[in-house]
Amino acid sequence: MSRMITTTQAAALRGVARVTVRRWCQQGKIHGAIRIGRDWMIPASATLPEIGPGGKRMHKTR
Secondary structure, three states: OOOEEEHHHHHHHHOOOHHHHHHHHHOOOOOOOEEEOOEEEEEOOOOOOOEOHHHOEOOOOO
16 A cells, blocks of 8 residues: 555645645545545545645636
8 A cells, every 4th residue: 555644744745725635535636535534545646636826726728
C-alpha cells in the first residue's frame, strides 16, 4: 500500500482549507481517496485539483 496522508496534510500541501479537500474526496475528485470512519485518507501520490489565483478552481475551456 502506498503512503497515505490526511486531509489536513493535503490541504497544507495545496494551500486550501481542510474542508475543501474533504469536499473533493466526497465528490470523487481525488483518485484513490478512501474513507476510514469519518476521516479521509489520500494517497501521497494523488493529483489534487488545480486552484487558480484567488482560490478559484481552474476550468478547461470547451
